[in-house]
Amino acid sequence: MNNNIFPCLWFNGDGKEAADFYCEIFNGKITADTPVVLNIKLFGQKLMFLNAGPQFEKNASISFTILCESEDEVQQYWNNLIKNGIILMDLAEYPWSKKYGWVRDQFGVTWQIYLGESKGDQRIIPTLMFIHQNNGQAKKAIEFYTSIFPNSKVGGILKYGEGVGNENHEISENIQHADFEIDHYTMFCMDNSHDHQFDFNEGISMVVMTDDQIQTDHLWNSLLLDGGRESMCGWLKDQFGVSWQIVPKRLLELMNDFDQPQKAQKVVEAMMGMQKIVIADLEHAYNS
Template identity: 75%
Template sequence: MNNDIFPCLWHNEDAKEAAEFYCKVFNGKITADTPVVMNIDLFGQKIMLLNGGPQFEKNASVSFMVLCETDDEVQNYWNQLSDGGIVLMELGKYPWSEKYGWVRDKFGLTWQLYLGEKQGEQKIIPTLMFIHQNNGKAMEAMDFYTHVFPNSKIGGVLKYGDGVGNESHEVPENVQHAHFEIDGYSFFCMDNSYDHKFDFNEGISMVVMTDNQEETDDLWNALTSDGGRESMCGWLKDQFGMSWQIVPKKLIELMSDSDQLKAQKVVQAMMKMQKIVIKDLENAYNS
């Protein structure tokens, strides 16, 4: 499983509480514990929680599908995640699963619990919902992502016209459910024509750890092309509005240096950057 690609969840000072909650629900462990960043390991998958402030709220445009193998497993997760949360789709039997439910937990993160076949090692799969101006673009997005990242592929694609539970009268050619991989990391996606009061934002982003400047440049340039937008500190939005963080591993190494003064210089240099430039970080470190 590729742990150089992982989700980042934006929090307003409750990242530690949320990290402890998710580790309790899924029997995970905390692997980094700082005032700003918490990292957790759930089923061998890395998830970052970031205390970023009140600017962004997580929403259901990116949810997390948990592939469960038993009825009891679904029920156990559901009982805990729905406690203090909001049910979006009642737990029950659906055309696509014997036991399925969609819930927003008390920290604002949405989960789809699904009883069915496991697909490889990855148990928790980010699921992208293409809505508003993006509705109908799920197929285009999969093509884009699988061309940008190496070792990528599109898996199964179910369209609304394929006749599985399309009571919502969606466009038959639109994607009801699809699976794709970027560099070995799995995603699901769907189109949805409902006028939701949310869309992709920085509340949930995807972090990509890069090995060198060339890889950083290639991903940055590709993801900001065709209407994407650069942001600060390695953050960007792609043409669909999805947020990414392109982070050279060297940045983490320099920021973690035991010499606090040098590490602080690196952080200060990084804060002035849009795309992360490793040479400039090293110059700040050595200054």
């Protein structure tokens, strides 16, 4: 399983409470616990939580599909996630699944609980919904992402015109559901023409841990193509508005050098002034 790619969820101070909640539901564990950053593992998959304040709210433009192996498992997760949550689609039988439901939990994270075919060891699948100006762009996004990342491939693509539960009369050529892999990490996506009151934002981003500057430069430059926008500290938005964090592993090594806290702090200060992370400049700050 590729844990060099994983989602990052933005919380307004309640990240630890959410981490405990999910670890209890999914039998996970907290692997890093600081006031700002928490890492958890669910089904062996890494998720990062940022206790970063009220600036961004998570929404259903990126949800998490849970692939379940039995109806009882679906029911168990559903019963827990709907506590103080909001049901977006009732738990029921649908053309694509014998038992499926969509819920926004008490922390603002949306989950699609799905009884169906597994995707290897990966049980949690980030699911991108292309809406507003992006509606109809899901196929383009799949081609874009799989052209950038190594070890990528396009899986199944189901269009709305292919007759599986298109009650909302979506454009027939738009994608109802598709799966693809980027560097062996599975993602789902869909088009949707409903006028939702949200869109992609920094509330949920995708983190990519890189091995060196060459890989960092390639991903950074490629994801910015055709209208992407640079942000700070390794963050960027691609042409669709999806947020990515391109993070060299060396940054974490230098920042977490607990034997040299003053040097580690210099690295943090250097990183705070960067857009794309430059490893050589981090090394210089550490050694200065």
